[in-house]
Amino acid sequence: MAESKVRQAGTKAVAKPATKAAAKPAATVRPRKPESHLAMVRRARRINRELAELYPYAHPELDFDNPFELLVATVLSAQTTDLRVNQTTPALFAKYPSPEDMAAADPAELEEIIRPTGFFRNKARSLIGLSIALRDEFGGEVPGRLEDLVTLPGVGRKTANVVLGNAFGVPGITVDTHFGRLSRRFGWTAEEDPVKVEAVVAEIFPKSEWTMLSHRVVFHGRRICHSRKPACGACPIAPLCPAYGEGETDPEKAQKLLKYEMGGQPGQRLRPPADFPGEAAARADADAHRGEVADLAVAE
Numbered sequence: 001m002a003e004s005k006v007r008q009a010g011t012k013a014v015a016k017p018a019t020k021a022a023a024k025p026a027a028t029v030r031p032r033k034p035e036s037h038l039a040m041v042r043r044a045r046r047i048n049r050e051l052a053e054l055y056p057y058a059h060p061e062l063d064f065d066n067p068f069e070l071l072v073a074t075v076l077s078a079q080t081t082d083l084r085v086n087q088t089t090p091a092l093f094a095k096y097p098s099p100e101d102m103a104a105a106d107p108a109e110l111e112e113i114i115r116p117t118g119f120f121r122n123k124a125r126s127l128i129g130l131s132i133a134l135r136d137e138f139g140g141e142v143p144g145r146l147e148d149l150v151t152l153p154g155v156g157r158k159t160a161n162v163v164l165g166n167a168f169g170v171p172g173i174t175v176d177t178h179f180g181r182l183s184r185r186f187g188w189t190a191e192e193d194p195v196k197v198e199a200v201v202a203e204i205f206p207k208s209e210w211t212m213l214s215h216r217v218v219f220h221g222r223r224i225c226h227s228r229k230p231a232c233g234a235c236p237i238a239p240l241c242p243a244y245g246e247g248e249t250d251p252e253k254a255q256k257l258l259k260y261e262m263g264g265q266p267g268q269r270l271r272p273p274a275d276f277p278g279e280a281a282a283r284a285d286a287d288a289h290r291g292e293v294a295d296l297a298v299a300e
Helices: 002-007 012-023 037-054 067-076 082-095 099-103 107-117 120-137 157-167 177-185 194-204 207-223 251-255 283-299
Strands: none
Touching: 037 194, 037 207, 067 082, 067 120, 067 157, 082 107, 099 120, 107 120, 157 194, 157 207, 177 194, 177 207, 194 207
8 A cells, every 4th residue: 555655665765766776877867968948847747756756755844733833833944954943842832822922922031942943033033023913913813825924024935835835735835945956956947046946946847736846855855865965876866867976876875875764764753744654753852842841831
């Protein structure tokens, strides 16, 4: 069944294509003839289909239970890992479960809770500001329109698309550092500006694919196609990638570069979806933060 296929993703889905790619001379993968726009679109859509098979369980890696929690978690995720955010938000939402609560937060207390995520003073200002806006302008509810979301302090198109796609089911392309990097490596665009990358990629794929495409590309960037040393020799879509060879092409060495469930390690979520093939992130940290939440509840 699909579940058994998912649970083999960290081994079969990576090991088989890596062996196949390694069996071919590098020259059969790397050099490419000039590509027409139509050929690029066809190749891009095939990459998306291949990534869908590799990551059928792709999902946002932030823990959340409602649109407000996702909005706050996404703002906190700037310049830090989703795991660090997931370790921080249990205590945060225990103390400030609603926009009204966070709007009235003491800045120093809020800063102390979110300190582990970095840039905590700027993030605290954004969280209080967006919470005040939600309370005063949107009736305490997170709006479901991009044009409204981007008016909130600390919320740009990337954050807005994360919230729209995963809390409201509105298709959106999330251009973070991983998505931008892979879009250029895949030859979809040469643009560096996230807004321009979003516009170009939106023309390549059907709107219905935008949200899941974003998850798949980000998953691939975090697990295989890393920034400094991509694991080219363990990449199932290497034959489709113009950037093949920028990273480690030896299959055995590349296999050691794989991260999270692809490398047999925990993911970033403390509460992952039921069909996630890996394990939840550091249980010790999760237990510690549950203790913090309990202490806050007693203090209240």
